[in-house]
Each structure stands twice: as C-alpha cells, then as structure tokens.
Amino acid sequence: MSHFDLNTLRQLSQLACLECTDVQLEATKVDLEKILTLFEQLQELETKAVPPFHSSREGTLIELRDDLPSDPFGVQSLLGNAPKRLGNMICTPLIQSRDL
C-alpha cells in the first residue's frame, strides 16, 4: 500500500515549508516509498512495555549556569547575517496577504 499519494505529499510539503510542484512531488515519491520500507522494519517489534528513549545520561543532573543578562555579540554583528534589513530591524514581506 502506498503511503504517499499526491494529496499526502502536498500536505507534507506544506508542513515542511517547501514549495514543490506536483511533478517534483511525483519524482520524490519513489525514493520516499523505499525509505518507508526501511522504517517499517520496526513494526516487527513489540514495544508496548518499553519506555521511550529520553537521554543517554538518564538521571544525570544538568547544572545550568547563572541566568545573567549579557550582550555577547552586539546588535550589528547579529544583524549582519539578516537576509534583508532596515536599520536595526529584519525586513520580511507581509505576514498575511492584503487580499485576506
């Protein structure tokens, strides 16, 4: 049974925030199906009584540093990588279309 019909793939690309055409999605489908056959191996195992993995250091106390305010990098250094900026602000297109 195929898990990846076109609707599912469209929904996944939406979740993944990717812009994919139907042609691209169809091309990806074969590889995704093959990968899924690998993932399905796990269904052979009975795991109801097994706790999910949490940490390889279960029970180790994590010591957090003191939460003190600081300015480690400087505004200009951090904004230097902004894809688009206006003064000290990061520019984006509208969050929602004006048509809505």
Added chain:
Amino acid sequence: MEIWELSGKQLHQRFTLGSVTATAIAEAFLDRIDKLEPSIGAFTEVLRKTSLQSARDLDARRLAGKTLGRLAAVPVAIKDLLHVANCKTTCGSNALKDYLAPFDATVIKHLKAEDAILIGKTNLDAFGMGSLTQNSDVKATLNPWSSSHSPGGSSGGSAAAVAARMCPIALGSDTGGSIRQPASYCGIFGLKPSYGRVSRYGMVAYASSLDQIGPMVHSAEDLPLIFEIISQACEKDSTYFAGAPKKYEQKSIANVRIGHFPELTLELDEPSRENFAQNLECCRKEGANLVEVNLKMLRYALATYYIIACAEASTNLARFDAVRYGTRVGEKATSELMSKHSRSCTLGPEVQRRILMGAFVLSAGHKRAFYDKAQRVRTQIATCLKDALATCDVIAMPTTPSTAQALNTHLDPLQEYLLDVFTTPSNLAGLPALNIPAGFSDSGLPYGFQLIADQDRDESLIAIGGHLVQGFERKQRTLSCPKL
C-alpha cells in the same frame, strides 16, 4: 621527512625546540593545499591570511620566551558547520553561502587557547546529510587514495584533508557515522566521543540528540591530546558533561575483552569480511580475549536512526526560513511564500527529502507508528549495547560494509543510507566509537575497524585503539600517505 608528513605532536615538538618556525609549518601545509586541493576538493575555504598571521605571532611569542599552548604551530582544519568567528559557515549549503559566523564555537575557543593554527574550513554534505560528500552545494570531494572514489561523508572534506596530509588534525561531526565512515574510507583515525563529552555550542545542529563533534587524525599519537583539548568545559551547552577526570591508563591490549557478534559480518562483502576476521585474529594474537556478544537488536538501528534523525532535522532546519537564517530568493507577496520559495531554491534535494520524511514521521496519524516507536526501539538498542558492554571492555565491528564507494556507481538514497549500518548504533546509545585504519584492499583502498566502548570510556577507547593499530601495522601494510 617532509614537514607535512609529521604528526601534530611532532610538529609541535619541533616548533618548541626551535628546529622549525610556525611560519615554515604553515607555509608547508598551505603549499601542500595549493598543490592538492584542485584535485581533491577538501576545503570550502582556506584560511591563508589568518593562518599565516597566527604563525607569525607564534614565532614572535616563542622568540620572546612566552608560554605557548599545547597545539602551538599545529595546523587544524575545521568542518564547515562549526563557527569560526568572522569566517563563513556555509554548512555546504546554498542556504548559508554568505553566512558569517559572529562567534567562535566552544571547540574553536579551546583550539585557539592552545595556539592551534586554523588552516581552513572543510567540505561536507549539506548540513551533514549524506555519506559520500557529493551532496555539498559548494563542491564534491574526492578520495585521496583514488579520485574515482568517494571520501565518505559527511565529514569527507576533513577526512580527505587529513589523509592527503593537508593538515595533521581536523575536526568533524558525527550524527550517524559522519566522522568514522569517511575516516574508514580515507584510512585515518576518527573518533565520535560519548554524547555530551564535547560541547556543541557553535555547531549548526542536524539532529540534536545524536550530533557529536570529534577529531580526525592520521597518527594515533595525536588523539589523546586533541580529545583532551576539545572536551574541556563549556557552560553554554546544557548537554555537556565533563565527568570525572580520566587517564589514559591502558598500557597494552593484553587481557582486554573485545566483544564481537559474528552475525554482523554477514552484511559485508567477501574481502571486507576476510579483512575483519584477520584483524580480529590479530587482536587475539596481541593478547586480547575475544568474547561473543549478542547484538541482534542492531539490525533495527538504521531504521531507528533515520526516523529520529529526519524528525529532528525537520524541526532544526525550520529556522532556515530566509527571515531568521538562510538566503532569501526573489520577492514574494507574503513571508510564508517567501520562506517556501527560498527554502526550495537553496536547500538541496537530500536535505529536502529528509525534511519531508521528518514531517511525515511527526505528522498526526503517523507519529505513534514511526517516531514514538523509534524512540522505544532506541531504548532497546541502547540496552542491548549496554548489556554487551557489561561482558567486555570494547565491542569490535566493521566501520563500513565495504571500502570506499566508486563515484560512477549510482546509489539511490536508501542504498546510501545503508552505508551507515555499522555506525548508527553508537549514536543512538550515546556511546564513544573509534575508527582505526585496518589495512588495504587489493585495489589499494583502506579498510576500517571500529571499536565501541561504554559511556565516558573515551580515554580507554583511544588508548586501546592506539595499541591495536600497532598490531595491525605489524601484520599488514604500514600505514602510509596516498601517493599524490
């Protein structure tokens, strides 16, 4: 002996004794890079200017009698997903092609504090997603032992740079084998430390519950020091765990209990199986006790790994939205359309595939069957390894199913994932694992031999690996540098 043939330890000793200057060392390695880089493609950026400046400063400090760090005058290459302040961190992806690191990763701070010369940033599969270093948007890297073969991945640039003696030491990162697999393909040492032993502050995350930074070297004598240096304290990574101070106490491998699971070698091609058997026999002749252990659960490691890694990748890479991080492409009416368009234009096919699979295993209706299931199986795999390590000091297994992949053989994504079959278990369990160079095939390609130790037994693992390789060298061709 040429300067570039020396280990990091030898270079440091000669520099501190005054028999060679740091400038001469830096120039020798930069000349080597100039000669070989066009045919190997190991570096995304060579830090020529800053490395020569560091070398000149070191020479002046040595002449002035000032204290020098333990890596003074040793060139070290850095996988290009670790931040070096004011240098690009591309992660091998167009999404970060112009990203300038605003700070040093903790491991870089530690290297700089010990006066290492940072010689360059090395190539990788984009964001560490790949096993061949062919998924980089910057360039493809070739294996120094054979230009028609892959160096492995994703730390293929670091492995190729060390194997070709363009530097004695490099840092890589290992999420499912990305240090050990290329180390095996390139005939060098590669260590994935215990989860948490090395700070990851300043590393671009792929799968946070699996990622580790580790060293890659051509001489075993460099491993203890480089590990000691990069595993120093960090208060900015809450997963960092120093543990008690450890010593390299192992004097030989006499009576060391080496666990092995014969069924595992059925996954190997015939010459690789023979090589592994010979090396195991060599361990026995060197005085180790071979112990059979049950590792049946490991057959589920690959599926478990890829479910968890893809799920974590899909969330970690959400930040590359061309607002917070990432390259913005074109003008779009809304932020959402702009992010989608930019991500699709700048994230490569393998990265997109893993994000899609991650979204799938985390989506309503599939999360319980895949992601939740994988986390339970992960517990079983970790328990299986822990039980085995209760009866032996280290577990031995091959690092890869075969020698380096030929580049003219097309592998589909699943076939490429299968190359990680022996390396993913230790990531899932958070255990330290080491690739040791272990001879050559008839066609002259290196084999690797992997050892896995219990959590935080990294120092013992390094010591045992160092002794073992001496035995391997006595039995087989001496470790050497490819003829380039």
